[in-house]
Amino acid sequence: MLASMWTVKVVSLGVVALSLSLELLFWLFSHRRSERATNKVLFFPSEVACVEHIFSPTLPHSHVCSLPHGVDTSFSRLLRYILSACSSLDLCLFSFSNMDLSRAVLLLHSRGVTVRVLTDKVYSAINGSQIGVLRKAGICVRCDVSAVHMHHKFAVVDGRMLITGSLNWTLTAVQSNMENIIITEEPDLVQPFLKEFCRLWGLNDSAQYLNSVTD
Amino acid sequence: MLASMWTVKVVSLGVVALSLSLELLFWLFSHRRSERATNKVLFFPSEVACVEHIFSPTLPHSHVCSLPHGVDTSFSRLLRYILSACSSLDLCLFSFSNMDLSRAVLLLHSRGVTVRVLTDKVYSAINGSQIGVLRKAGICVRCDVSAVHMHHKFAVVDGRMLITGSLNWTLTAVQSNMENIIITEEPDLVQPFLKEFCRLWGLNDSAQYLNSVTD
Numbered sequence: 001m002l003a004s005m006w007t008v009k010v011v012s013l014g015v016v017a018l019s020l021s022l023e024l025l026f027w028l029f030s031h032r033r034s035e036r037a038t039n040k041v042l043f044f045p046s047e048v049a050c051v052e053h054i055f056s057p058t059l060p061h062s063h064v065c066s067l068p069h070g071v072d073t074s075f076s077r078l079l080r081y082i083l084s085a086c087s088s089l090d091l092c093l094f095s096f097s098n099m100d101l102s103r104a105v106l107l108l109h110s111r112g113v114t115v116r117v118l119t120d121k122v123y124s125a126i127n128g129s130q131i132g133v134l135r136k137a138g139i140c141v142r143c144d145v146s147a148v149h150m151h152h153k154f155a156v157v158d159g160r161m162l163i164t165g166s167l168n169w170t171l172t173a174v175q176s177n178m179e180n181i182i183i184t185e186e187p188d189l190v191q192p193f194l195k196e197f198c199r200l201w202g203l204n205d206s207a208q209y210l211n212s213v214t215d
Numbered sequence: 216m217l218a219s220m221w222t223v224k225v226v227s228l229g230v231v232a233l234s235l236s237l238e239l240l241f242w243l244f245s246h247r248r249s250e251r252a253t254n255k256v257l258f259f260p261s262e263v264a265c266v267e268h269i270f271s272p273t274l275p276h277s278h279v280c281s282l283p284h285g286v287d288t289s290f291s292r293l294l295r296y297i298l299s300a301c302s303s304l305d306l307c308l309f310s311f312s313n314m315d316l317s318r319a320v321l322l323l324h325s326r327g328v329t330v331r332v333l334t335d336k337v338y339s340a341i342n343g344s345q346i347g348v349l350r351k352a353g354i355c356v357r358c359d360v361s362a363v364h365m366h367h368k369f370a371v372v373d374g375r376m377l378i379t380g381s382l383n384w385t386l387t388a389v390q391s392n393m394e395n396i397i398i399t400e401e402p403d404l405v406q407p408f409l410k411e412f413c414r415l416w417g418l419n420d421s422a423q424y425l426n427s428v429t430d
Binding site for chain 2: 003006009010013014016017020021023024027028039040041043045094144146148149150151152153154164165166167172173176177178179180182184186188189192193196200
């Protein structure tokens with residue numbers, strides 16, 4: 001009787017120790033994996049390479065493009081992060097003239113992803129800006145109506161992934177300048193940007209703005 | 216004899232279970248705390264307020280300054296993060312004309328902190344740039360010698376804290392524009408920036424550059 005009581009106690013403690021060990025291992029593993037998966041840095045200028053395979057993975061493009069193929073560059077990685085959007089893409093951009101990035105945004109829009117673009121009023125009107133192209137395609141665009149510059153360069157993918165840095169969405173920034181981009185899913189970083197986007201989006205609602213001007 | 220053997224086994228398993236529980240709790244605690252402590256976001260424009268108390272905490276300044284006092288702003292927080300440097304400050308800045316930020320860097324230099332400044336050649340020569348002031352004070356400054364823009368706006372404090380975003384170190388950026396800054400101690404984000412700084416620092420060593428030109 002005494003021995004069987006001891007056996008029950010030993011087995012119980014063993015189960016507790018085992019479950020705690022497994023829980024600890026799971027935490028260690030998920031902690032390390034989430035750190036690796038969610039915090040990335042890209043530096044520019046990016047190596048110039050063909051990005052057609054990112055837009056049409058199944059087609060052979062080597063015969064229509066003289067650039068190197070199948071090269072993994074900072075720019076191709078950036079495109080992939082943006083194209084990973086499934087439900088929403090919020091863009092808050094000072095300058096947007098890069099045609100490949102514009103193509104990616106248009107592709108997401110055609111897939112039914114909800115795209116919102118907030119940009120600087122002055123820079124949206126410069127030669128080569130893609131803002132007019134996006135607007136014509138039916139994408140919801142708002143220009144900052146204040147007298148100062150809306151100097152942000154960030155994107156929030158599906159409300160969970162933040163892409164931000166020094167890089168304006170221009171060809172010069174991608175191919176020439178020394179620039180950086182952070183890609184992160186850390187909630188402490190993503191959430192403030194999402195909140196700020198919503199604040200600025202509301203602030204630059206042209207209907208509300210017109211009402212306040214005419215009040 | 217049998218009972219004492221069982222006792223040893225039970226006690227051993229109990230110790231294992233207890234130590235694993237404590238380890239798990241420690242991990243949970245440190246994981247949550249590090250997340251909270253190391254990822255911060257600041258948005259600009261910053262409220263304009265007196266920052267004298269940050270430079271000289273013990274002196275009363277209300278009589279010499281007409282700005283609001285004791286107000287915690289995005290800019291005062293940025294200054295505090297920079298002034299927290301104990302051993303090193305690596306700056307990689309496109310444009311640097313903000314006098315309060317310059318004062319903070321000079322103060323760190325006077326305290327013996329090793330300051331390195333890498334900046335854009337063109338913007339270092341514009342009116343109001345603080346680069347000449349830093350150089351005259353004996354701070355090690357290197358200008359990017361390439362034909363393109365060194366468009367980064369980041370700082371690494373003590374090799375462990377990264378400050379990066381859209382904000383150039385100018386008065387307009389701080390007080391007028393819509394800007395962002397991330398402050399993080401996540402190694403996955405800090406280490407690539409530190410590595411990139413060292414790469415660019417070596418690349419823009421004027422002695423090496425002159426040698427390669429005269430070769």
